[in-house]
Amino acid sequence: MERGCHFREEQWILGTAQEIVAIRNVTISLHFVICLLRNTASCLRDITVAMNRPTHSLAPFDRLSGYTLIEIMLVLAIISVLVGAGIYFLSGNLDIAKEQRAASDLQTITTQLKTYEMQNQFLPSSEQGLMALVKQPTTEPLPTRWRALMEHLPTDPWGSPYQYRQPAQKSSKQFDLFSLGPDRTESKDDIGNWNG
Numbered sequence: 001m002e003r004g005c006h007f008r009e010e011q012w013i014l015g016t017a018q019e020i021v022a023i024r025n026v027t028i029s030l031h032f033v034i035c036l037l038r039n040t041a042s043c044l045r046d047i048t049v050a051m052n053r054p055t056h057s058l059a060p061f062d063r064l065s066g067y068t069l070i071e072i073m074l075v076l077a078i079i080s081v082l083v084g085a086g087i088y089f090l091s092g093n094l095d096i097a098k099e100q101r102a103a104s105d106l107q108t109i110t111t112q113l114k115t116y117e118m119q120n121q122f123l124p125s126s127e128q129g130l131m132a133l134v135k136q137p138t139t140e141p142l143p144t145r146w147r148a149l150m151e152h153l154p155t156d157p158w159g160s161p162y163q164y165r166q167p168a169q170k171s172s173k174q175f176d177l178f179s180l181g182p183d184r185t186e187s188k189d190d191i192g193n194w195n196g
Contacts, residue, residue, distance in 0.1 A: 095182075098157035102179040102191045105154050109133070109162060109177055110193060112149040119145045123166050123175055130164045156191075160184050170194045 112133050117123050120143040124132035127139060133149045155161055156179035163186075166175040171194040178192030 098182075099191060101157050102181075103195075105156065105162065106177055106179070106191070106193055109150075109154075109164075113164075113175065113177070115149055116143070119143070119147070124164070126164065126166050130162060156180070158182050158184060168194075 109130065113123060116133060120141075122141055124130070124137065125139070125141065128137040130153050131137075132143070132146075134151070134153060135148075136146045137143060153161060158179070158181065160180045163178050163180065164175060165177075168174060168176045170176050170178075170192060173193055176192060176194070178190045178194075180186060181189040181191055183189060
Protein backbone atom coordinates (compact mmCIF):
# COMPACT_ATOMS: atom_id res chain seq x y z
CA MET A 1 0.00 0.00 0.00
CA GLU A 2 2.80 2.36 0.95
CA ARG A 3 4.65 1.61 -2.34
CA GLY A 4 1.55 2.64 -4.34
CA CYS A 5 1.40 5.93 -2.43
CA HIS A 6 5.03 6.75 -3.27
CA PHE A 7 4.42 5.78 -6.88
CA ARG A 8 1.54 8.30 -7.14
CA GLU A 9 3.68 11.02 -5.59
CA GLU A 10 6.48 10.27 -8.05
CA GLN A 11 3.99 10.42 -10.94
CA TRP A 12 2.63 13.73 -9.65
CA ILE A 13 6.14 15.19 -9.31
CA LEU A 14 7.08 13.92 -12.78
CA GLY A 15 3.86 15.34 -14.27
CA THR A 16 4.46 18.67 -12.53
CA ALA A 17 8.05 18.76 -13.81
CA GLN A 18 6.84 18.08 -17.37
CA GLU A 19 4.27 20.87 -17.07
CA ILE A 20 6.96 23.25 -15.83
CA VAL A 21 9.18 22.35 -18.79
CA ALA A 22 6.28 22.90 -21.21
CA ILE A 23 5.46 26.26 -19.62
CA ARG A 24 9.14 27.20 -19.77
CA ASN A 25 9.28 26.39 -23.51
CA VAL A 26 6.16 28.47 -24.19
CA THR A 27 7.51 31.41 -22.21
CA ILE A 28 10.83 31.24 -24.05
CA SER A 29 8.93 31.33 -27.36
CA LEU A 30 6.85 34.31 -26.24
CA HIS A 31 9.97 36.02 -24.95
CA PHE A 32 11.57 35.50 -28.36
CA VAL A 33 8.58 37.15 -30.10
CA ILE A 34 8.75 40.10 -27.72
CA CYS A 35 12.49 40.37 -28.37
CA LEU A 36 11.89 40.47 -32.09
CA LEU A 37 9.46 43.29 -31.54
CA ARG A 38 11.77 45.17 -29.16
CA ASN A 39 14.88 44.22 -31.15
CA THR A 40 17.24 44.59 -28.20
CA ALA A 41 20.41 42.76 -27.32
CA SER A 42 19.41 42.43 -23.67
CA CYS A 43 16.38 40.33 -24.64
CA LEU A 44 18.52 37.98 -26.67
CA ARG A 45 20.88 37.64 -23.70
CA ASP A 46 17.87 36.84 -21.49
CA ILE A 47 16.75 34.13 -23.94
CA THR A 48 20.22 32.60 -23.96
CA VAL A 49 20.23 32.49 -20.16
CA ALA A 50 16.72 30.98 -20.09
CA MET A 51 17.57 28.33 -22.68
CA ASN A 52 20.73 27.29 -20.80
CA ARG A 53 18.86 26.85 -17.54
CA PRO A 54 18.52 23.12 -16.74
CA THR A 55 15.09 21.71 -17.54
CA HIS A 56 15.08 19.35 -14.56
CA SER A 57 15.27 22.25 -12.13
CA LEU A 58 12.12 22.82 -10.11
CA ALA A 59 13.38 26.15 -8.80
CA PRO A 60 10.77 28.85 -8.37
CA PHE A 61 10.05 31.04 -11.37
CA ASP A 62 11.91 34.31 -11.69
CA ARG A 63 11.20 37.34 -13.90
CA LEU A 64 12.58 35.62 -17.03
CA SER A 65 10.20 32.70 -16.90
CA GLY A 66 6.90 34.55 -17.09
CA TYR A 67 5.14 37.43 -18.80
CA THR A 68 2.57 39.87 -17.62
CA LEU A 69 -0.88 39.88 -19.13
CA ILE A 70 -0.16 43.27 -20.70
CA GLU A 71 2.91 41.93 -22.54
CA ILE A 72 0.96 38.97 -23.90
CA MET A 73 -1.96 41.20 -24.97
CA LEU A 74 0.49 43.59 -26.64
CA VAL A 75 2.07 40.77 -28.65
CA LEU A 76 -1.36 39.44 -29.70
CA ALA A 77 -2.48 42.94 -30.72
CA ILE A 78 0.63 43.49 -32.85
CA ILE A 79 0.24 40.09 -34.51
CA SER A 80 -3.43 40.89 -35.23
CA VAL A 81 -2.49 44.21 -36.84
CA LEU A 82 0.18 42.54 -38.98
CA VAL A 83 -2.20 39.79 -40.14
CA GLY A 84 -4.91 42.36 -40.93
CA ALA A 85 -2.47 44.48 -42.93
CA GLY A 86 -1.29 41.43 -44.84
CA ILE A 87 -4.84 40.45 -45.78
CA TYR A 88 -5.60 44.03 -46.87
CA PHE A 89 -2.53 44.25 -49.10
CA LEU A 90 -3.04 40.80 -50.64
CA SER A 91 -6.69 41.38 -51.57
CA GLY A 92 -5.69 43.42 -54.65
CA ASN A 93 -3.48 40.55 -55.85
CA LEU A 94 -6.49 38.25 -56.04
CA ASP A 95 -8.20 40.53 -58.59
CA ILE A 96 -5.03 40.67 -60.70
CA ALA A 97 -4.69 36.89 -60.57
CA LYS A 98 -8.30 36.45 -61.75
CA GLU A 99 -7.72 38.81 -64.68
CA GLN A 100 -4.54 36.97 -65.65
CA ARG A 101 -6.31 33.60 -65.48
CA ALA A 102 -9.09 34.93 -67.72
CA ALA A 103 -6.52 36.21 -70.24
CA SER A 104 -4.79 32.81 -70.19
CA ASP A 105 -8.08 30.97 -70.73
CA LEU A 106 -8.91 33.27 -73.65
CA GLN A 107 -5.54 32.49 -75.23
CA THR A 108 -6.15 28.74 -74.86
CA ILE A 109 -9.63 28.95 -76.39
CA THR A 110 -8.31 31.17 -79.22
CA THR A 111 -5.69 28.53 -80.04
CA GLN A 112 -8.41 25.86 -80.23
CA LEU A 113 -10.61 28.07 -82.41
CA LYS A 114 -7.70 28.56 -84.84
CA THR A 115 -7.17 24.79 -84.92
CA TYR A 116 -10.90 24.33 -85.65
CA GLU A 117 -10.60 26.85 -88.49
CA MET A 118 -7.53 25.10 -89.97
CA GLN A 119 -9.33 21.74 -89.97
CA ASN A 120 -12.64 22.98 -91.39
CA GLN A 121 -11.74 26.17 -93.30
CA PHE A 122 -14.19 28.24 -91.22
CA LEU A 123 -14.90 29.21 -87.62
CA PRO A 124 -17.96 28.08 -85.65
CA SER A 125 -20.94 30.39 -85.99
CA SER A 126 -22.22 32.46 -83.05
CA GLU A 127 -25.13 30.02 -82.76
CA GLN A 128 -22.82 27.01 -82.55
CA GLY A 129 -20.65 28.92 -80.10
CA LEU A 130 -17.74 27.48 -78.19
CA MET A 131 -19.58 24.18 -77.76
CA ALA A 132 -18.38 23.38 -81.30
CA LEU A 133 -14.98 22.73 -79.69
CA VAL A 134 -16.50 20.10 -77.37
CA LYS A 135 -19.42 18.54 -79.32
CA GLN A 136 -19.86 18.18 -83.06
CA PRO A 137 -22.24 20.88 -84.31
CA THR A 138 -25.55 19.80 -85.84
CA THR A 139 -26.39 23.19 -87.40
CA GLU A 140 -24.89 24.93 -90.43
CA PRO A 141 -22.08 25.32 -91.23
CA LEU A 142 -21.33 21.66 -90.57
CA PRO A 143 -17.63 20.85 -90.11
CA THR A 144 -16.15 18.32 -92.51
CA ARG A 145 -13.21 17.23 -90.35
CA TRP A 146 -14.51 17.72 -86.82
CA ARG A 147 -12.87 16.36 -83.73
CA ALA A 148 -13.16 17.35 -80.07
CA LEU A 149 -10.57 20.00 -79.28
CA MET A 150 -11.56 20.47 -75.63
CA GLU A 151 -12.98 18.07 -73.05
CA HIS A 152 -15.14 20.78 -71.50
CA LEU A 153 -15.50 24.53 -71.67
CA PRO A 154 -13.87 26.43 -68.81
CA THR A 155 -15.75 29.11 -66.91
CA ASP A 156 -14.17 32.45 -66.16
CA PRO A 157 -12.78 33.19 -62.66
CA TRP A 158 -16.11 34.81 -61.72
CA GLY A 159 -18.13 31.70 -62.59
CA SER A 160 -19.61 32.79 -65.94
CA PRO A 161 -19.11 31.05 -69.29
CA TYR A 162 -16.81 32.70 -71.81
CA GLN A 163 -18.64 34.55 -74.59
CA TYR A 164 -18.06 34.00 -78.31
CA ARG A 165 -19.35 36.09 -81.19
CA GLN A 166 -18.60 35.60 -84.89
CA PRO A 167 -18.26 37.88 -86.80
CA ALA A 168 -16.48 40.22 -84.40
CA GLN A 169 -18.02 43.49 -83.20
CA LYS A 170 -15.23 44.75 -80.91
CA SER A 171 -12.11 42.83 -81.91
CA SER A 172 -9.99 43.35 -85.01
CA LYS A 173 -9.89 39.56 -85.32
CA GLN A 174 -12.58 37.45 -87.00
CA PHE A 175 -14.41 36.82 -83.71
CA ASP A 176 -15.00 38.29 -80.27
CA LEU A 177 -14.00 36.09 -77.37
CA PHE A 178 -14.43 37.55 -73.89
CA SER A 179 -15.21 37.17 -70.22
CA LEU A 180 -18.03 39.23 -68.75
CA GLY A 181 -15.77 40.15 -65.83
CA PRO A 182 -16.69 40.60 -62.17
CA ASP A 183 -20.06 42.29 -62.87
CA ARG A 184 -21.17 39.35 -65.10
CA THR A 185 -22.73 41.67 -67.68
CA GLU A 186 -21.37 42.98 -70.95
CA SER A 187 -19.73 46.27 -70.01
CA LYS A 188 -16.42 48.15 -70.01
CA ASP A 189 -14.76 45.81 -67.49
CA ASP A 190 -14.96 42.83 -69.88
CA ILE A 191 -11.72 41.03 -70.61
CA GLY A 192 -11.61 40.11 -74.29
CA ASN A 193 -9.42 39.34 -77.25
CA TRP A 194 -9.55 43.03 -78.16
CA ASN A 195 -7.65 44.01 -74.98
CA GLY A 196 -4.30 42.81 -76.20
